[in-house]
């Protein structure tokens with residue numbers, strides 16, 4: 551079906567690799583399993599979302615439109631204004647998406663239109679390394695080649711300026727991830743300014759993955775989003791910028807499959823056109839539940855409180871044993887082990903029945919170096935009691 555065989559370039563997903571790593575491994579100590587590998591929120595989905603679903607079951611009887619209901623686009627643009635002090639036109643600059651994953655993937659098809667064999671256009675897509683693997687799959691299936699920009703261990707972020715002019719001139723799209731998965735680092739306004747300058751100079755579209763924007767340490771300033779940065783820097787048309795956000799992490803609703811894209815009206819228009827054919831309209835029932843979720847902040851604040859509590863408890867237990875830095879945002883520890891991440895993850899599973907994600911599974915080797923190697927990602931998604939228990943077991947093993 552695909553003459554280029556781009557499908558063959560898709561790498562096994564990190565969790566598939568984890569299953570392969572643990573194949574034949576067994577925990578024999580009788581301890582209950584604690585899974586801190588997958589970034590799936592486990593705090594309860596708020597009742598107000600569940601109730602809105604029940605109240606709007608009539609939506610199951612209608613085909614939804616791809617552009618989404620005006621009431622949802624208005625709720626999203628109101629939320630963006632409250633949270634980021636950025637104005638977006640609900641008619642032309644916002645679209646609902648079925649969680650950010652599908653949109654991060656399909657958006658590349660829009661930007662990379664015309665790339666690849668047949669068109670003989672050599673296109674690049676740049677993104678951090680380690681990274682959320684969808685960026686790479688989107689790149690390959692869009693007929694482009696990935697440019698891995700290693701994350702600086704000091705800042706937890708990638709410096710796209712390190713790329714040469716020859717690479718940048720072929721780069722059509724940059725995925726940026728702030729708050730970053732896995733490091734939790736966030737862009738400052740100055741970082742955003744530099745990124746916009748680079749994108750302007752080389753006419754690159756910025757796809758800003760912001761699904762962790764609401765999970766930041768209690769009592770600290772909220773991370774600056776792409777739209778906010780653009781607005782503050784006088785770029786209120788959001789030229790060449792599109793942000794991706796989602797209710798999955800913010801509202802503990804990964805199964806709702808609800809998020810938004812917002813930004814450059816021309817890009818939104820092209821994406822809407824693509825999505826109409828792609829068939830990714832959001833059920834009206836889910837749209838109404840999403841309105842309820844975007845309109846409430848109480849459950850989000852409680853979420854932050856719970857994650858902050860877990861970060862503190864976990865790092866206190868491991869103090870002096872494992873060098874852990876509580877990140878400004880996200881719900882992951884990104885820990886430098888100073889030893890093989892895969893061997894450690896396997897030993898931890900077998901001896902302590904705790905599952906973590908080896909960092910090398912999230913990265914790619916560039917010039918013989920995988921920046922994820924010797925690291926583990928620890929997702930603090932389980933309860934405080936389970937996270938504390940896992941930290942204690944990790945301490946014993948180390």
Ligand SMILES: Cc1ncc(COP(=O)(O)O)c(C=O)c1O
Nearest residue numbers: 589649650651682731761796798
């Ligand atoms: C960096 C990053 N982006 C996007 C997503 C996709 O989340 P969703 O599709 O639930 O919005 C995830 C999920 O774990 C993620 O870690």
